[in-house]
Amino acid sequence: MKRVLLTISYDGTDYHGWQVQNNAVTVQEKLQDALQELMGFRPDVTGCSRTDAGVHARGFCCHLDCPESFPEKAFLLGLNSILPQDIAVREFHEVRPDFHARYDACGKNYQYHFYVSKTHDPFLSRYALRLEHPLDAERVGAFCDSLLGTHDFKGFCASGSSVEDTVRTMSECRLTLNGEQPMISVSANGFLYNMVRIIVGTAIDVSEGRLPTDCATEIFSSCRREAAGFTAPPNGLILNQVFYKEAF
Amino acid sequence: MKRVLLTISYDGTDYHGWQVQNNAVTVQEKLQDALQELMGFRPDVTGCSRTDAGVHARGFCCHLDCPESFPEKAFLLGLNSILPQDIAVREFHEVRPDFHARYDACGKNYQYHFYVSKTHDPFLSRYALRLEHPLDAERVGAFCDSLLGTHDFKGFCASGSSVEDTVRTMSECRLTLNGEQPMISVSANGFLYNMVRIIVGTAIDVSEGRLPTDCATEIFSSCRREAAGFTAPPNGLILNQVFYKEAF
Numbered sequence: 208m209k210r211v212l213l214t215i216s217y218d219g220t221d222y223h224g225w226q227v228q229n230n231a232v233t234v235q236e237k238l239q240d241a242l243q244e245l246m247g248f249r250p251d252v253t254g255c256s257r258t259d260a261g262v263h264a265r266g267f268c269c270h271l272d273c274p275e276s277f278p279e280k281a282f283l284l285g286l287n288s289i290l291p292q293d294i295a296v297r298e299f300h301e302v303r304p305d306f307h308a309r310y311d312a313c314g315k316n317y318q319y320h321f322y323v324s325k326t327h328d329p330f331l332s333r334y335a336l337r338l339e340h341p342l343d344a345e346r347v348g349a350f351c352d353s354l355l356g357t358h359d360f361k362g363f364c365a366s367g368s369s370v371e372d373t374v375r376t377m378s379e380c381r382l383t384l385n386g387e388q389p390m391i392s393v394s395a396n397g398f399l400y401n402m403v404r405i406i407v408g409t410a411i412d413v414s415e416g417r418l419p420t421d422c423a424t425e426i427f428s429s430c431r432r433e434a435a436g437f438t439a440p441p442n443g444l445i446l447n448q449v450f451y452k453e454a455f
Numbered sequence: 456m457k458r459v460l461l462t463i464s465y466d467g468t469d470y471h472g473w474q475v476q477n478n479a480v481t482v483q484e485k486l487q488d489a490l491q492e493l494m495g496f497r498p499d500v501t502g503c504s505r506t507d508a509g510v511h512a513r514g515f516c517c518h519l520d521c522p523e524s525f526p527e528k529a530f531l532l533g534l535n536s537i538l539p540q541d542i543a544v545r546e547f548h549e550v551r552p553d554f555h556a557r558y559d560a561c562g563k564n565y566q567y568h569f570y571v572s573k574t575h576d577p578f579l580s581r582y583a584l585r586l587e588h589p590l591d592a593e594r595v596g597a598f599c600d601s602l603l604g605t606h607d608f609k610g611f612c613a614s615g616s617s618v619e620d621t622v623r624t625m626s627e628c629r630l631t632l633n634g635e636q637p638m639i640s641v642s643a644n645g646f647l648y649n650m651v652r653i654i655v656g657t658a659i660d661v662s663e664g665r666l667p668t669d670c671a672t673e674i675f676s677s678c679r680r681e682a683a684g685f686t687a688p689p690n691g692l693i694l695n696q697v698f699y700k701e702a703f
Contacts, residue, residue, distance in 0.1 A: 218577040265578075287574040295575050326535040327543050329466040330513070330582065 208272040210306055212455065213238075213282070214298035215267050220333055220442065221293060223260040225267065234258075234294060238269070241289040245281065246273060255308045255449045256315070259401070261441035263334060266297070266448040270308040300455040314378070314450035316394040319407045319443045323387045335388065336407075336443035342389055342414045344382060349420040350413040351380040351391070354406065362426035362435050363406055364399035373399055373430075380406070392447075401438055409436030456520040458554055460703065461486075461530070462546035463515050468581055468690065469541060471508040473515065482506075482542060486517070489537040493529065494521060503556045503697045504563070507649070509689035511582060514545070514696040518556040548703040562626070562698040564642040567655045567691045571635045583636065584655075584691035590637055590662045592630060597668040598661040599628040599639070602654065610674035610683050611654055612647035621647055621678075628654070640695075649686055657684030 215238065223231035227239075235252055243249040255268040282299045290296070320335035322328060327337055354377050361373035379394035391410060393403055409426075412418040418436055426434045463486065471479035475487075483500055491497040503516040530547045538544070568583035570576060575585050602625050609621035627642035639658060641651055657674070660666040666684055674682045 216577050218581075263578075283574060292575055292580045293577045295577050297574070326531060326545070327540055329464050329541045329543050330511075332540045333466075333581075334578065 209275050209277075210270055210272050210302050210304050211277075211282070212268055212270050212298075212300045212302045212306065212308060213296050214300075215269065216265050216295050216297055217263060217267065218293040218333070219258060219261050219263045224262065225254050225256070225258045225264075231260075234264075234267075235269075237291060237294055241286050242271070244289050245285045246277065253308050255312050256398070256446075258446055259404075259441050259444075262444045262446065263442075264446040267446055268308050268312070268449045268451075270302065270306060298455070302453070302455075306453075308449075311451055311453075312397075312449050313452055314394060314396045315398060315446060316379070316392065316448040316450070317398070317403045318445050318447045319391045319393070319403060319439065320445065321389045321391075321443060323389070331388070333442065334445070336440060338389075338411075340415075342382060342384075342411070344384055346416075346420050347382045347391075347410050347414050350410055350423065351382055353421060353423040354380045358423075358427045359430060360399055360402055360427075361430040362432055363402045363409070364432065365401035365405070365438065366432050368400040370399060375399070375402075382410075394450075403444060404439045404441065405432075405435050405437075407439035407443070411439065412436035457523050457525075458518055458520050458550050458552050459525075459530070460516055460518050460546075460548045460550045460554065460556060461544050462548075463517065464513050464543045464545055465511060465515065466541040466581070467506060467509050467511045472510065473502050473504070473506045473512075479508075482512075482515075483517075485539060485542055489534050490519070492537050493533045494525065501556050503560050504646070504694075506694055507652075507689050507692075510692045510694065511690075512694040515694055516556045516560070516697045516699075518550065518554060546703070550701070550703075554701075556697075559699055559701075560645075560697050561700055562642060562644045563646060563694065564627070564640065564696040564698070565646070565651045566693050566695045567639045567641070567651060567687065568693065569637045569639075569691060571637070579636070581690065582693070584688060586637075586659075588663075589635075590630065590632075590659070592632055594664075594668050595630045595639075595658050595662050598658055598671065599630055601669060601671040602628045606671075606675045607678060608647055608650055608675075609678040610680055611650045611657070612680065613649035613653070613686065614680050616648040618647060623647070623650075630658075642698075651692060652687045652689065653680075653683050653685075655687035655691070659687065660684035 225234045227235045250271045252271045286296045322331045322335045357376040377395040383390045473482045475483045498519045500519045534544045570579045570583045605624040625643040631638045
């Protein structure tokens with residue numbers, strides 16, 4: 208057997224996230240179905256993280272073990288011809304036998320997309336959150352800057368999470384205006400449950416004046432979820448890239 | 456009562472086209488459902504044309520009669536808050552009492568979108584047809600040019616259509632390369648059943664050398680559907696704009 212790393216893209220609209228669940232269709236299950244059809248057995252597939260229901264991915268990574276004889280083309284072409292149109296395998300890399308898609312990830316980049324419009328747009332609403340008014344670039348920029356560096360992000364974590372170490376290092380948090388379709392890009396060495404969606408909800412609250420631009424100070428020091436803003440909906444969020452030390 | 460013209464956008468993926476049908480969900484039905492909820496009665500709604508199952512629209516037009524007292528805001532905001540995310544009302548215009556969305560249309564513009572990729576892309580496949588190889592701009596350009604002007608387009612019409620006059624005047628037929636996401640834009644004073652999709656399928660056959668660049672000569676003169684290329688799938692097609700003599 209050899210270990211392989213797959214980079215996949217998916218439109219998460221119709222899935223209950225990555226992780227296999229009872230009574231709900233997930234991306235992991237669809238991928239395992241396709242791998243079973245391709246390889247004749249059902250492999251374990253280990254993802255780089257969970258994603259919430261409705262969240263999208265451009266560069267989600269997962270690893271699995273497959274027979275030595277399986278060539279790259281069988282994965283890319285074979286798997287893509289079996290997978291539904293809303294999931295695609297983009298890259299395939301053979302990795303060392305102890306490589307782990309989750310534990311070896313040293314960071315991730317998420318993007319949150321918006322569009323500014325008085326009414327919803329059927330061609331944008333699937334992948335972006337509609338805003339009635341443009342974001343206040345100055346206020347949101349100041350809030351984003353205040354998140355950079357190493358902090359205890361517990362206040363930006365959904366309650367009910369069992370993670371003990373809630374300190375993370377944020378290397379990027381940036382609003383790109385891009386006309387009527389702004390985007391917030393966030394990179395960190397790790398993310399807590401709902402962390403990007405709470406950061407984005409807080410950014411919207413800051414933009415609209417419901418929270419001050421320096422609200423992160425209070426959220427970091429108090430670690431209280433209630434000090435942060437609302438949880439932005441999943442449809443605007445995309446897991447854009449996973450960082451590993453190895454170059455593939 | 457006053458007559459109003461609505462311009463709507465829709466993602467046609469999950470609909471069996473515009474026109475109400477038994478046992479299939481259509482855009483017209485969803486719009487009538489929403490109007491009924493808004494106005495308290497179920498109005499007749501007359502579309503500018505039918506669209507096939509899976510075809511999208513950015514500027515579909517339809518007319519209906521509504522009480523004099525109904526303000527524009529009630530339509531735009533009220534209707535959009537009721538409609539599903541894949542249908543939106545973009546514009547509202549009061550028109551003369553005998554205005555007719557279909558009979559008064561003097562032309563339409565359709566766009567057919569492609570993307571060039573070895574594997575499918577979950578974020579593009581909903582609204583564009585995947586091509587393995589780029590289109591041959593010179594060959595497709597020559598074919599597109601040969602369609603301009605007034606011709607009998609019967610050979611570009613799906614069999615089974617009962618339309619008697621199959622002569623149409625094409626004012627635009629143009630390939631835009633746009634990097635990896637090319638597009639064919641077609642404008643005419645009217646379109647036959649499946650006409651754009653057959654033109655696009657023929658363009659692909661011309662691009663890949665299965666048909667000569669001057670094949671339209673034979674298709675026009677023989678009026679035989681078999682002389683033209685395949686019918687391109689609906690997902691790449693979008694009804695972009697309907698032209699009326701009146702300016703709104």
